[in-house]
């Protein structure tokens with residue numbers, strides 16, 4: 001039987017990596033951090049000047065992961081999810097935490113006030129409310 005593929009998603013700082021690594025340790029499933037994968041393979045498509053971060057090349061990430069996902073038994077960790085093929089996952093977990101806890105965590109991480117304000121702004125929340133996590137295709 002093919003082992004399950006699991007997606008852990010949710011806003012930055014919510015605890016995806018902590019949970020994903022622990023889960024992999026306890027179950028023996030393979031853990032994939034999409035941010036790290038992109039960095040290792042330079043799977044980027046430009047640079048976002050506003051948020052000062054590289055833009056993920058989603059198609060190349062999907063191509064890179066395709067074979068591994070077919071094998072099964074993979075825990076995928078990423079804050080986005082709408083570009084992953086629905087057929088990959090047996091179950092999707094959208095992690096959440098209290099906003100004040102999250103703010104303190106990201107502040108400790110050294111996020112700038114500008115970045116924090118953007119993340120917790122009404123505009124940003126509305127953006128994510130328009131793009132519910134997970135998108136309909138992954139529910």
Ligand SMILES: Nc1ncnc2c1ncn2[C@@H]1O[C@H](COP(=O)(O)OP(=O)(O)OP(=O)(O)O)[C@@H](O)[C@H]1O
Pocket residue numbers: 010011012013014015016017018019079105
């Ligand atoms: N269940 C938890 N209880 C308390 N603290 C936690 C918990 N999960 C994670 N943390 C702490 O929150 C911080 C962020 O966790 P983590 O790096 O796992 O988040 P993340 O969702 O992977 O973030 P990112 O999307 O930026 O990679 C870390 O300092 C971690 O120790």
Ligand SMILES: [Mg+2]
Pocket residue numbers: 016017018077
């Ligand atoms: Mg992480």
